[in-house]
Amino acid sequence: MQKRILVVDDDEMNLMRTQIILGEDYDVVLADSGVRALNILKTQKVDLVLLDIDMPLMNGMETFERMKGFGLDVPVIFLTASGEVEDVVGALLLGAVDYLKKPYRPQELKKRIAQEFEKK
Numbered sequence: 001m002q003k004r005i006l007v008v009d010d011d012e013m014n015l016m017r018t019q020i021i022l023g024e025d026y027d028v029v030l031a032d033s034g035v036r037a038l039n040i041l042k043t044q045k046v047d048l049v050l051l052d053i054d055m056p057l058m059n060g061m062e063t064f065e066r067m068k069g070f071g072l073d074v075p076v077i078f079l080t081a082s083g084e085v086e087d088v089v090g091a092l093l094l095g096a097v098d099y100l101k102k103p104y105r106p107q108e109l110k111k112r113i114a115q116e117f118e119k120k
Contacts, residue, residue: 002025002026002027003026003027003047003048003117004026004027004028004029004044004045004046004047004048005022005026005027005028005029005046005047005048005049005050005113006029006030006031006037006040006041006044006046006048006049006050007019007022007028007029007030007031007049007050008031008032008033008034008036008037008049008050008051008052008055008060008063009032009050009052009055009079010032010033010052010055010056011052012032014052014079014102015030015032018030018050018109021106021109021110022109022110022113025110026113029044029046033055033056033057033058034055034057034058034059034060034062034063034066035057035058037049037051037063037067038063038066038067038070041067041070041072041074042070046074047074047075047117048074048075048076048077048113048116048117049067049074049075049076049077050076050077050079050109050113051063051064051076051077051078051079051096052078052079052080053078053079053080053087053091054080054081060078060091061087061090061091061094064076064078064091064094064095064096065094068094068095075097075116076091076095076096076097077096077097077098077099077100077112077113077116078091078096078098078099078100079099079100079102079104080099080100080101080102081101081102097116098112098115098116100112
């Protein structure tokens with residue numbers, strides 16, 4: 001059975017790109033906001049979350065904090081265009097397993113995901 005990855009990003013092009021990169025190897029679920037992501041997480045089993053930090057209404061950090069409030073223990077890899085040190089440090093302190101700076105190379109994304117799944 002394929003692992004399910006939830007991709008959360010407010011940019012539709014980023015969602016589609018990630019779907020293309022990962023779609024052959026994983027069951028990819030897309031959410032264009034933190035609110036949608038939380039609704040998906042309440043109803044579906046997800047093995048890993050790729051979470052954009054900079055989103056309107058509810059950013060990635062707040063989304064991650066709410067996920068943890070549900071008691072979900074799902075590995076999260078943050079995706080960030082800013083690369084701001086405080087964003088990255090904040091994400092890791094919250095418990096993210098990794099982060100990638102956008103734009104990322106498809107091979108790098110696949111490698112990081114595979115490494116995370118190997119830990120289990």
